[in-house]
Amino acid sequence: GNSVTQMEGPVTLSEEAFLTINCTYTATGYPSLFWYVQYPGEGLQLLLKATKADDKGSNKGFEATYRKETTSFHLEKGSVQVSDSAVYFCALSDRNNDMRFGAGTRLTVKP
Amino acid sequence: DTAVSQTPKYLVTQMGNDKSIKCEQNLGHDTMYWYKQDSKKFLKIMFSYNNKELIINETVPNRFSPKSPDKAHLNLHINSLELGDSAVYFCASSPTIAGASGGELFFGEGSRLTVL
Numbered sequence: 001g002n003s004v005t006q007m008e009g010p011v012t013l014s015e016e017a018f019l020t021i022n023c024t025y026t027a028t029g030y031p032s033l034f035w036y037v038q039y040p041g042e043g044l045q046l047l048l049k050a051t052k053a054d055d056k057g058s059n060k061g062f063e064a065t066y067r068k069e070t071t072s073f074h075l076e077k078g079s080v081q082v083s084d085s086a087v088y089f090c091a092l093s094d095r096n097n098d099m100r101f102g103a104g105t106r107l108t109v110k111p
Numbered sequence: 112d113t114a115v116s117q118t119p120k121y122l123v124t125q126m127g128n129d130k131s132i133k134c135e136q137n138l139g140h141d142t143m144y145w146y147k148q149d150s151k152k153f154l155k156i157m158f159s160y161n162n163k164e165l166i167i168n169e170t171v172p173n174r175f176s177p178k179s180p181d182k183a184h185l186n187l188h189i190n191s192l193e194l195g196d197s198a199v200y201f202c203a204s205s206p207t208i209a210g211a212s213g214g215e216l217f218f219g220e221g222s223r224l225t226v227l
Contacts (some may be wrong), residue, residue, distance in 0.1 A: 046217075096166065097166070098159065102154075104153065
């Protein structure tokens with residue numbers, strides 16, 4: 001079945017540091033790929049997505065590129081802020097709208 | 112005008128009780144879901160409905176019974192609550208995109224269930 005593996009946290013960075021959170025997937029066919037973010041006490045919200053190979057999703061300074069050859073969708077940000085502290089989830093969805101999530105990576109950004 | 116709303120937000124109850132969590136979406140989406148998030152933030156799909164029809168039913172104890180009276184509502188009823196049922200339960204919805212991979216999910220704010 002479909003699955004997502006993302007790097008384990010927690011990740012702690014200083015403000016303005018570079019962020020990478022790795023994500024790889026296993027799926028049949030051509031899934032869509034997503035990054036969701038969960039701030040404390042809230043539900044998940046979409047951060048960015050890519051629907052086909054080589055697409056780049058971007059939002060709020062975050063980027064991720066759909067790499068079919070390496071089955072990856074790594075999340076990056078050039079300069080993190082304290083307000084980026086949250087839990088980040090990589091996810092994939094297939095034709096049946098079956099959305100599967102990775103285990104989540106907690107990011108803490110210190111001033 | 113919340114897009115996906117679930118009630119109650121907090122629920123504290125004793126082992127053995129029966130409880131329900133309600134979910135409504137006003138986005139006109141065809142597909143709705145229930146996810147369980149444990150204390151380590153791991154998010155596991157429980158059920159998915161498309162136009163009131165059950166699509167995904169993961170390995171969930173049959174004490175959990177989803178009910179979808181119409182495509183805008185998906186309620187979760189839990190019988191004989193156990194300590195291990197303590198978690199945050201999230202409702203979500205998504206549009207159905209014919210002929211393509213799935214669209215994004217829109218989540219409710221979660222319902223924190225504590226079983227004593």
